[in-house]
Amino acid sequence: MTKTGIEAHELTYKYSADFGVHNIDLHLHKGMITAVRGASGAGKSTLLALLGLILHPTSGKLALDGDETRDMSPNERDSFRRDNIGIILQDLALLPFLNAWENVSSAFGPRLGKNREKAQNMLSEVGLGDRCETPAGNLSGGERQRVAVARAQVKGSSLVLADEPTGSLDPDNGEAVMRLLRRLADNDTSVLIATHSAEVASSCDAEIRLDQGNIVASPQQDLSEQEEN
Template sequence: MNTASPPASPLAAPPAVVAEGLAFIYASGGGLTRADITLEGGVMAAVEGPSGSGKSTLLAVLGLILSPTAGSLHITGTDTGALLPADRDLLRRRSIGIVLQDLGLLTFLNAWENVAAAFGPRLARHRTTARALLGDLGMEHLSDSRVTELSGGQRQRVAVARAAVKQPVLILADEPTSGLDPKTANSVTGALRSCAERGAAVLLVTHDRAVSETCDRRYVLDGGVLSSAGAEDTLRGHAREENAHDENARQGNLG
């Protein structure tokens, strides 16, 4: 009789991000009051919110640029609060890609060189990888173009490629479609979607409802507090119902 135990099933990979009670308060006041969010690989999520609501602060904390003043943050199961500064920097470089609002592209380099720069100064070593990713994002014919010769949407896609080229588990994008026309914005969100399809968790902040509605999940950040857009919409719906009820009652009293 065979008494061997069946093979153990492989453990599921931990979520790319688990943040609980995450906060960062500036000395002058304001910032991020509370954020609870879990993102798995392959998910594309959006955060909406007015200017000054804490969106950029949220990205900086999730991107390990700022250390939270409260709460916990795990990246692929690693408790970032327990890491030394050098280890945090290493985790950020290996596991997180960031698309800055001002892009931060190097104007003296061409498109593929800007993407390869994510690996460091030895650009030629990563030429094939960089050019292949640009091709996947519809930019193959522009790989040798200086970024100063590219349109706004094309530069945005170069920035997305640079953030994604090291195959990070998390990609953060700060207003990636700001100032772009709808067609160009669609090409940029399509590039971010491609990153999610490759297995990364993608989180973008935006003022554009049309952009956020293309994502798998939507969140609202207001007054430093992050909530799901579904919960926000429900609260607004209840408020509208209560206002309508009050108005009907008032009209009835007048009648």
């Protein structure tokens, strides 16, 4: 059976002075991790913001699991993002005045205590069961990154977007985060990682390269075989 995943066709976002990204065509398959690489200013963050429904495209189409997003109202986009998309920002966006489980629970909305058990279970799965009550500001860089990954996966997201998820980590913690992202993909999620690292990209299933807002190289794998499985 074909797994729909995320499909973009001629996706374009233009800033006031110039293009952010231009005529992007891509298909992010479920169960796969795709890397997007490019120099600073190439459009990686803009692409992630478009796929995460943070930016509204100037033109083009974007469908997530068959749901066309272009005509959604701002409230519908916010609701869809909350329910279906996990985002791991480069600065993690953890709230330092909340502890680990409260940061994870915040993915569900403002009623943190309602989802405390779910959040604590997710932290246990990423090896932080004994750090649930620790304020985010007292966690190490690797621990904070794992909290961010747990927060992204707590909803069973269809799409997870990660902006340089290993950029500030030592090799051991970087490998641990990649294992967590692989587990997300194995749970039928489409994962897209923006990275400067050739090593991280080589561990992904496919790679896209951006230059001045344009795709200049696409995944090399023959994905048609995977669709048939």
